[in-house]
Each structure stands twice: as structure tokens, then as C-alpha cells.
Amino acid sequence: MYIGLQHLHSYLTYLVLLGLLVSFVIALSGLLGGKPFTDKDRKTGLFGLIPAHLQWVLGGILYFVSPLGMANATEGFMKQPISRLYVLEHPLTMIIAVVLITVGYSRAKRLSEDKKRFRSIALFYGLALVLILSRIPWNAWPGN
DSSP states (O other): OHHHHHHHHHHHHHHHHHHHHHHHHHHHHHHHHTOOOOHHHHHHHHHHHHHHHHHHHHHHHHHHHSTTTGGGOOTTGGGSHHHHIIIIIHHHHHHHHHHHHHHHHHHHHHOOSHHHHHHHHHHHHHHHHHHHHHHOOGGGSTTO
16 A cells, blocks of 8 residues: 555656646736636646645655655654655655645635736745755656
8 A cells, every 4th residue: 555655646746746837837827918817727726736735645644654754753864865855855845835835826816916816826836846846756756
């Protein structure tokens, strides 16, 4: 079961990245093009939000069942780059990224001005995308 969860978490990352990238590009396009923020734009924002939340839930489960997660938080783990990545850096960065995505989407729903709605999604999703890309353990993906 652990290996299956690990692979699902790894492959779902592609959907998270695609959703965030599409949402970011559409929001940036709407912002720079002065377009009206429609219901389609709101739903596109969900394409970035929902996979990120699902990924966060799977990651949370993995953190507690994986030998690389919480079980690896032993004395001296901060001195070991791989242990530090899995125990602290990756989970903390991903939590921050999911919070940014959630804030960006929630703000866009509440705001009334179209430009501000697009800006909220573009800014927060863009920041989250950079954070996620910075802390993905690329060498641990299946096939590598």
C-alpha cells in the first residue's frame, strides 16, 4: 500500500503542476488583457486548487507512514540533506504552497473587480508554483 501511495503522490504532481500552470497563464492573460472574470475563469482556478489539496492529503498520509517522513526525524537529521528534505523542507514548503493557492482562490472569489480577481490568482498561484518546483524531490520520481 505504501508503494502505491508513493507512486500516486508522485504522478499526481503532474496534474498539480499542469493545473497551476494553466490557472496561472489564464489569470495572467486575463489580467494583462483586461478581460472580464467569468465563471469559466473561476472554475479554471479550481483546476489548480483541487489537485493541490488532494496532493496535500496524500502527502500528509505519506508523511506518517513513510520511512522517509516522520519516522526519519531522528537525532541529527538536519545535518543530512535528504533526511532534512523529506522531514522538514518538502512538507513545510508544500503546506505553504497549498495555503497560498487557497488564499489566492478565496480572495478571487470575494473580490468584485475583475483585474484584482485575476491578479489574486496569478500572484498566489505563481508563488505557489515556484515553491512547489523548488522542493520537489525530482530524483525520487518513478522512472528516475
